[in-house]
Structure formats: structure tokens, C-alpha cells
Amino acid sequence: MIDPTIGVVLVALSTVNTAVMIGLGFFRRPSRASAIWSIAFILAMVTSYGWVAADVTGSPTLRAGCAGGLLGATLLVWSGVRAWRGKRPFVGVAAGVTAVFCIALPLAAGNDVFGLVFRVVFAVGAAFAALTLAELVKIGPHLRHETMPLALASSGFILFGTLSVVDAVLQGPPAAGSDGLDLIRNLNSMGSIVYGTAALITVLLLTREGAPTQRAPKTASPFRAVAEDRLRRAEALGDKWWCLLDIRLDDPVDLREAFSATDFARVADRFARDVRAVLPADADIVSQDAARITVLLPRPEGAVRQLLSRLLDRVATPDPAQPIAVRVSASIGWAGVDVVGYDLDELLTAARLAGAEAQRSGGDRWERVSAAQHSPR
Numbered sequence: 001m002i003d004p005t006i007g008v009v010l011v012a013l014s015t016v017n018t019a020v021m022i023g024l025g026f027f028r029r030p031s032r033a034s035a036i037w038s039i040a041f042i043l044a045m046v047t048s049y050g051w052v053a054a055d056v057t058g059s060p061t062l063r064a065g066c067a068g069g070l071l072g073a074t075l076l077v078w079s080g081v082r083a084w085r086g087k088r089p090f091v092g093v094a095a096g097v098t099a100v101f102c103i104a105l106p107l108a109a110g111n112d113v114f115g116l117v118f119r120v121v122f123a124v125g126a127a128f129a130a131l132t133l134a135e136l137v138k139i140g141p142h143l144r145h146e147t148m149p150l151a152l153a154s155s156g157f158i159l160f161g162t163l164s165v166v167d168a169v170l171q172g173p174p175a176a177g178s179d180g181l182d183l184i185r186n187l188n189s190m191g192s193i194v195y196g197t198a199a200l201i202t203v204l205l206l207t208r209e210g211a212p213t214q215r216a217p218k219t220a221s222p223f224r225a226v227a228e229d230r231l232r233r234a235e236a237l238g239d240k241w242w243c244l245l246d247i248r249l250d251d252p253v254d255l256r257e258a259f260s261a262t263d264f265a266r267v268a269d270r271f272a273r274d275v276r277a278v279l280p281a282d283a284d285i286v287s288q289d290a291a292r293i294t295v296l297l298p299r300p301e302g303a304v305r306q307l308l309s310r311l312l313d314r315v316a317t318p319d320p321a322q323p324i325a326v327r328v329s330a331s332i333g334w335a336g337v338d339v340v341g342y343d344l345d346e347l348l349t350a351a352r353l354a355g356a357e358a359q360r361s362g363g364d365r366w367e368r369v370s371a372a373q374h375s376p377r
Contacts, residue, residue: 006189006190006193007048007051007052007055007189008052009193010048010051010189010192010193010196011045011048011049011051011052013193013196013197014044014045014048014196015045015048017041017044017045017196017197017200018038018041018042018044018045020204021034021037021038021041021200021203021204022038022041024204024208025037025038025203025204025207025208026038026207028207029207029208029210031083031084031207031211032089033080033081033083033084033089033203033206033207033211034080034203034207036076036079036080036083036089037076037077037080037199037203037207039076040073040074040076040077040080040199041073041200043069043070043072043073043076043098044070044073044192044196047066047069047070047073048066048070048192050062050063050066050069051063051066051067051070054066060109060110061106061109061110062106063109064105064106064108064109064114064118065102065105065106067101067105068098068101068102068103068105068106068121069098069101069102070192071098071101071121071122071125072094072095072097072098072102073098074125074128074132074157074195074199075093075094075097075098075128076091076094076095076098077132077150077199078094078128078129078131078132079093079094080203081132081135081136081139081150081203081206082135084206084207084211085135085138085139085211086211094128097124097128101121101124101125104121105117105118105121115168119164119165119168122160122161122164123161123164123165125161126157126158126160126161126162126164127161129155129157129158129161130154130158132150132154133151133154133155133158136150136151136154136202137151142353142356142357143209145360146202146205146206146209147202148202149197149198149199149201149202150198150199150202150203151202152198153194153198156191156194156195157191157195209356223286223294223296224344226284226296227244227284227296227344228344230242230284230296230298231296231337231342231343231344231347232342234298234337234342235337235342239298240336240337240338241298241299241300242296242297242298242336242337242342243296243297243299243304243334243335243336243337243347244296244297244335244340244344244347244348244350244351245295245297245308245332245333245334245335245351246292246294246332246333246348246352246354246355247275247292247293247294247295247311247330247331247332247355248291248292248293248330248331248332248355248359249267249268249271249291249292249315249329250328250329250330250359250363250364251363252290252291255267255291255326255328258326259326264290265290267319267328268290268291270319271291271293271315271328271330272287272293274311274314275293275295277314278307278311279295279297279311280297280299280307282298283295283296283297283298284296294348294351304334308332308334308366311330311332312329312330312364312365312366315328315329315330316328316329316330316364329364330363330364331358331359331363331364331365331366331367332355332358332365332366332367333350333351333352333353333354333355333356333357333358333366333367333369334366334367334369335347335350335351335368335369336368339369339370339371340369350369351369353369354366354367354368354369355367
């Protein structure tokens with residue numbers, strides 16, 4: 001028998017998770033992936049309310065159906081991860097299997113076969129957790145901190161699924177009047193709480209990070225045309241003194257909240273002027289947005305280091321006209337052709353990921369792409 005307080009905790013947590021995912025995830029950056037994840041959390045919330053209602057009414061059929069819906073929400077998490085990666089999400093498959101869960105479990109409730117049906121459903125859910133883990137691994141090491149919570153929760157789900165099978169083998173046929181699911185019920189209820197929290201952390205971070213196709217846009221002409229032409233000529237000559245820089249203001253969201261729109265525009269304008277003042281005239285510079293600039297620079301490593309140090313110092317120098325005492329800093333991703341190659345899109349992606357890593361490491365620094373970090377796609 002499950003402690004009724006677990007159902008109350010599940011209701012409270014699933015409600016908060018849903019509100020956070022929709023408010024800070026989907027509304028902040030709507031996408032196919034964030035929509036699927038929002039539906040997953042809504043399903044988990046609705047079924048958790050149904051679970052409490054089943055405890056109050058003593059309805060095993062309702063409880064079984066809600067258990068199926070709760071397991072089905074994990075399938076939608078897998079579907080959302082695939083959508084985030086730009087792959088076919090198989091939403092229909094996830095929805096269809098969830099429907100089978102929600103039909104099969106209530107039909108078997110109260111019958112001798114319920115224990116077997118539930119273990120099969122639980123094992124299928126664990127198999128989809130393994131698929132989720134595989135998708136997270138494919139995202140790559142550059143987002144390992146973001147994917148770690150869901151990866152650990154999925155690993156735990158796989159372990160619980162294995163324990164379910166082992167428990168069934170050790171127990172053998174359940175005794176009369178018992179379905180032999182006491183251990184699995186407790187694992188399922190407690191695991192749902194842990195999995196929901198871990199999933200929220202990962203999918204919210206991935207949503208705010210943006211999908212790979214969103215985070216690596218092609219820069220518009222004339223920068224692209226000029227940059228590609230320069231890189232082609234540099235490759236033909238074997239010129240290794242070229243690099244691409246991704247220069248970004250640290251904590252732009254916090255800066256927007258700290259300043260008025262006019263004052264933030266002034267900060268962004270000074271940031272752009274600092275970049276153009278420090279970098280040499282033969283650098284090709286394009287603004288991606290108010291807080292991010294891309295630069296193609298022909299300089300050897302030593303000269304690049306000196307320029308980046310000067311730039312970081314200049315950006316961090318307080319502005320006397322700034323109305324609020326907020327420290328401004330920048331982070332820089334540095335991708336050289338000697339490591340990444342001469343393909344502009346590869347350089348853009350590598351520099352962007354390096355810039356994001358510099359920000360995660362505290363900001364006010366640069367991160368250079370190394371041969372160990374970069375692997376051809």
C-alpha cells in the first residue's frame with residue numbers, strides 16, 4: 001500500500017513543474033520540443049490529481065489508469081528530446097503507447113494478471129528511458145551539465161525496470177489476494193517524483209539553450225560571402241593565421257532587467273564600440289544581436305591573445321555615465337582554422353559553443369577550441 005502523502009507530494013510537485021516549464025520554458029522560447037515537453041508535464045500533473053482522487057475513492061481502476069498516464073509522460077520526454085535534436089519526434093508513437101498503457105492497466109485492475117501487465121508496462125517505460133538516455137548521449141559532451149540530471153534519472157528508471165523483472169522472477173506467482181507489486185509501487189511513486197524534478201531541470205535548460213538549428217544560424221550576407229571567400233583563399237594558401245571569435249556580453253538577461261531599455265541599449269552600443277575599437281581594421285565584424293558579435297580575424301595566436309585581453313579589460317572598465325553600478329563583462333569563444341578547419345559553419349558552431357562554455361565557467365574570459373574538444377561531425 002502506498003503512503004497517501006506521496007500522492008499529495010506528487011500533485012504539488014507536478015503542478016509546480018508544469019507551471020515552471022510552460023512559464024519559463026515554452027512561453028520564453030516556444031518550439032516543437034518545448035511544446036511536447038509542456039504536454040508531458042501537463043499529462044503528469046493531470047494523472048497525479050487522478051492518483052489522489054483514486055486514493056480518496058479507493059478506485060483501483062482509476063489508480064491504474066493514472067499510473068499508465070504517468071509512465072506515458074516519460075515517453076513524451078523522449079519525444080521532446082528527439083525534437084530538440086532536430087530529429088523526427090515520433091509523437092504519435094509516444095501517444096499511442098501511452099494510450100495502450102492507460103487502457104491495458106485499468107482493464108487488468110483487480111484481476112490476477114494485473115501484476116504481470118504492470119511489470120510489462122513498467123519494463124516498456126524503462127526501455128523508452130534507455131532511448132532517452134541514448135538521445136542525451138548523442139547531444140554531446142558540450143551540454144553534459146544540462147543533460148546530466150535527466151541522464152541520471154533515466155539510468156535510475158532503467159535500473160528500476162531491471163529490478164522489476166528480477167523481483168518478478170524471485171517472487172514467482174503472487175500469493176492469492178496479492179499482486180506482488182508492493183516494491184514496484186513504491187519504486188514507481190518515489191521514482192516519479194525524482195524523475196519529474198530531474199526532467200524539468202534538463203528540458204528547461206535545453207529549452208533556454210535553444211535547439212542546435214536555432215543556435216547555429218547562418219549569418220547573412222555580406223559577412224558570409226566575404227568570410228567564405230577569405231577562408232577559401234586562406235585554405236588554398238595554407239594560411240593558418242585565421243580564427244573566428246564569438247564575443248558576447250555576460251548575463252544579458254540580468255542586464256536587461258537591471259537597466260531600462262534605453263540604458264541597456266547604451267550598454268550594448270558601448271559593447272559594440274569597444275569591440276570595433278580594439279580589433280584591427282582587417283577584421284570582419286557582424287552583430288548577431290545587441291549582446292553578441294561574430295568576428296573573423298587574421299592574426300597569429302600570440303596577437304589574438306593580446307587583443308582578447310585588451311578587449312575584456314575594456315568591456316569590464318566601468319562607465320561613469322552608467323546610472324546603476326552593475327559590472328559588465330564579456331565572454332569569448334575562439335575557434336582557429338588550425339583546429340576546426342576552414343568551413344565557416346563549423347567555425348561558427350565551434351566558436352559559439354566555446355563562448356557558451358566561457359560563460360558557464362564564470363564569464364569575463366575566453367575559451368579556445370582545442371583539438372581534443374573538436375571532433376568532425
